[in-house]
Amino acid sequence: MVTTPKPTTPVPATPVVLDPTGADHHTEHQLLRSHGAAVLVDVLGVPAWSISDPVLLKELLTSPRVSKDGPAHWPSFEQVVQTWPLSLWIGVSNMFTAYGANHRRLRQLVAPAFTARRIAGLTTVVEDLVTAILDDLDALPAGAVVDLREHLAYPLPIAVIGHLMGVPDDQRTAFRSTVDGVFDTTLTTAQQAANTKVLYGMLDELIEARREHPGEDLTSLLIATRDEDGDDRGDGDGLSGAELRDTLLLMISAGYETTVNVIDQAISLLLCHRDQLRLVQSGGASWGNVVEETLRLEPAVKHLPLRYAITDIELPDGQTIVRGDAILASYAAANRHPRWHGDTADAFDVRRPSKDHLAFGHGVHFCLGAPLARIEVATSLRLLFTRFPRLELACEAAELVPLPSLISNGHTALPVRLNPVST
Template sequence: MAQQPPLVLDPTGADHHAEQRALRERGPATRVDVLGVEAWSVSDPVLLKKLLTSPDVSKDARAHWPGFEQAVSTWPLALWVAVENMFTAYGPQHRKLRRLVAPAFSSRRIAGMRPAVEEMVNGLVDRLAGLPANGPVDLRQELAYPLPIGVIGHLMGVPENRRDDFRVLVDGVFDTTLSPAEAQDNAVRLYGVLDELIAVKRRAPGDDMTSLLIAARDDESDGSRLTPDELRDTLLLMISAGYETTVNVIDQAVFTLLTHPDQLELVRTGSVGWEDVVEETLRHEPAVKHLPLRFAVTDIPLPDGQTIARGEAILASYAAANRHPGWHDDADTFDAGRTVKDHLAFGHGVHFCLGAPLARLEVALALESLFERFPDIRLAVPADELEPVASLISNGHQRLPVHLHGH
């Protein structure tokens, strides 16, 4: 079988739907170029779920990727493979790190956070109502951004006066147009802010996840203490994963409802609920298009006769898989009333996103409050004028300008 040249993924994400179609047309898995690193993009959901649950696939680049050392010094996405937390852990190490973080996302704790999330949503929507009625409002800036950063700040104990710093630096982690030097500078500054947060919480612990992780880091009694790097990188993971992704889901859900009035009408007539809109948004426009990287622990034969060789990188192409025609009927169509709501927006297997229930809660409450308060809300510009976020990872718009009130 002749080898196809790698498909070069667009770092700006300018036309991700065309890119996803191209990936699916090339088969269940195909070679791609990710900012100069070659990997296997997997877009077939059956194969992807199999790989995501296989012990033959690792997220530990240090142990299982021969290209690790070079990538760390030259690849703009080095942080995605170099961090030491449960995102990049494999086997027993992953289980240890996940066990430390899981209590923050228990169903009891999430239920306990609901009043705080509702209060934040209502405060933001009240603020929107107080803005001048005649001008457009950027909802990404005024709602999609501040809600998740407020929620994760509350959960992690990030002081309000430092949340904007985290926001800007986390945006840089997802920006795939940065040069290696720019990405490295962004990482250095981000770690500086994390170190400051750790120092503050050491001096004055609170009822927050950062304080709990520091206590775990300093407790040697059960042999599971965190190293200093694991502590910093676990905080990085929880703040970045809990923030950037939820911003995009709110953005995409609002955009989709404003461009599909028939779907908004289904909610208003009670045919579907806000939770249905959230699930279909996660399937139709997931917050993360491609997630770097995983690695073959051994040779992995593919259904079409190809082989992912030991040590080769694997890219989970969630957005392409979610719209695979073999998984969903009319997969490119947004249909909040779908009976089959399955998707891979939160991953699959042992690395399934712990924060999924919290993200779902945030988005549903934000949508309900926004559309109840502003029944005449509409886009302020034609839909095709909206620019995507400059990223092959993150899936949102740079701006989401709307008119909140009627003509």
């Protein structure tokens, strides 16, 4: 059992209801931490244990006592999956929800696409894409206001994941809008179901197109693995039809939305902390330092649903996560825990000695695409601030509106002036 600090406020009699809009997530995360290492929360009507202490969270993320396989280890799964707006997060058949040997099988099928050599080979692709985007922005008149979430943070990850997955150019905008819906926790169950139907329709079209015209992309590779195996999860080791489709869903959504948010957050943090930007521009810190501190302070994902207790788990404060209880990994709250980063945990400091974080998860479910995301964000920042060194926000920091989500952590827009007019 890990040792964790005692709660600073009493354990609430009823679950803490998480705000689906994420309007004031920093205050909410502080509240979660005040109740100790773990506290029961209400996630759109579903009870779960929010884990905000980094030590306990790391232990549970690597423990065989905790599973991501809802049908196998969550007694409420069949009931919840029918009515919960976030049912797609728990009902997919891919490595995101797999456990044990099944998870290893699915991860091994995808891992070859993310080798160090292949990711390094994408560096030039990323630089060329960012340069082309900035060329277009550079043509705007001096003083013009532009939304960098819309015109940089969005198009780059969409283009990179499209390149990697073989998504045709004319389908990328449609994928973007439907993936956005997956992360929107203000949608009703009916609206999410409709969004999921559209998304699966596009995935089926992509599979059919790549099956007829295969290429060097990951989609073609997974289709070949699926077709050559020839069984629909009988006793073979390949992908079932559902696993193929849901694996593509995971790769496209995880490789897109999260990177958009980190680019968005990194730019906004630098523009709101000009002293930190000057440090980087003068060589006092690297763009890699900015990426890691952004991932720590404003991770792309605030909470990640769901995991499940396979056995009773006793907590240091006397509470027990009972076998079959749902568990919510509260990454953003853990990243700012004073136990981990001291009294300055809420500060943006690109020269912080330790920028350790859980933004990409921990343990066997650690994000395969983390190296690629880091390249995309660092390249975007380096080229953006080199091209537009006087870049500034076109609104007050307090006017930046958070995305309507308790999962996704970004802004609805990031208005800036690329070339402010001198006065």
